[in-house]
Amino acid sequence: MRKYTPKYTRPGTGRLRKSTEKLSLLTARLKDLFSFRRKKIQTVAVARQQKWQIGHFSKKGGLVILACIAVLACGVYFRQVLQKSDIFRLSTLSVQGNQQVKKAKILDLGGIEQGVNLLAFDTKRSEDAISKHPWIESVEIERSWPSALTIRVHEYRPLAMINIDQENDRGLYYVDRKGRVFAKVEKGHELDFPVITGVDSIEKVTGTVIAGTGLAAEAFRFIRLASRGNPIIPLQTISEVNVSPGKGIIVYLVDRPFPIYMGFDGMQTKYYQLVKLLDRLYRKKKLQEIREIRMDYFKNRILVAKVES
The missing domain is CATH 1.20.5 (Single alpha-helices involved in coiled-coils or other helix-helix interfaces)
Incomplete structure (x- = not known):
């Protein structure tokens, strides 16, 4: 069905539409302006x-x-x-753990004296200064407020001595249980320790650790084994452990004049083999007949040379 379209429109209808459009446009502009x-x-x-x-x-x-x-x-x-103020001035002082280094020396190194003010006292600087002493491994300084100070010193404990024979440093030095060379042997110091000899040169004597590799380390390893307290070869019976580039490790006992050739390596195995051999010779009372013992003769073989009669 065809849509009906009126042939004529009312007069004025187009004008009204235009006016309405203008009014809408004006309203929109006003809204934009106010917005x-x-x-x-x-x-x-x-x-x-x-x-x-x-x-x-x-x-x-x-x-x-x-x-x-x-x-x-x-x-x-x-x-x-x-x-x-006098409240924080040092009045009570305690030094603990020192045996080789005297109290006066420790206080002098650390710049510590009675009456110093603990608020102004630099403990770290004092600890560093005291630790420079060759016998002191470490040190701790503790303040107890308001006026007390405690100094705890940890000294090196010698296990052996080593004889250094070089131009710059000649003489005996102490070696601790870790193999660290730490202080020169001075007059009046204890000497009842085994001596490692034959070490010609060390780049830096004090502070050097010999418990690494090489013949000096093997010599120190033998001493460490003896320090465990075996009654046949205790530490006190060892007089000298010589380091020889051509012959290896040579051990001399305190009460026996004959040398014991230990070779270049395998110290632990050879040490316990030597313990068994000496025990047998002690019980048979044949040590006086011995001229030398060679632990390096053959693998797992020991050569015992007797004095010619």
Whole structure:
């Protein structure tokens, strides 16, 4: 069915439509204008609020900084006052653990004296200074407020001595249980230790650890085995352990004049083989007949040479 279209329209209908469109366009423009003004007003308000907040926080931050400066100044002032006060002056002093190094020497090295103010005292610097003594392995300094100080010293414990024969350093040096060469043997020091001989040169004597590799390490390994307290070859029976580039390790006992050739390696196995051999010779009372013992003759073979009669 065809749609009906009126042939004529009412007069004035097109004008009304145009007026309506103009009114709508004007309304839209007014809305845009008011919306823009509203956004502008909001932007200005936000900017003012941010400016106020920045100023507020700036004032608050300034006050905080001033307060911190005032507290710091007060702290410095009171610290200076306390440093001059007698409350924190050292009156009780204890030194523990020292046997070789005298108390007066430790205090002198650490710059410690009665009456020093503990607030101004630098414990780390004092510990470093005391630790430079060759006999001192480590040191701890503890403050007990308000006026006491405790110094705990850990000294090296010698296990053997080593004879150094080189131009710059000649003489006997102590070796601790870790194989570290730490101090030269001075007059009046204890000498009842085995001596490692035949070491011609060490790049740096004190501080060198010989318990690594090489003949000196094998010699020290033999001494360590003897230090375990075996009754047949205790540490006290060893007089000298010689290091020979051509013959290896040669051991001399205190009460026996004959040499014991241990070879170049395998010290642990050879040490216990030697213990069994000497035990048997002790019980048979044949040690006086021995000229030398060779633990390096053949593998798992021992050569015992007797004195010719």
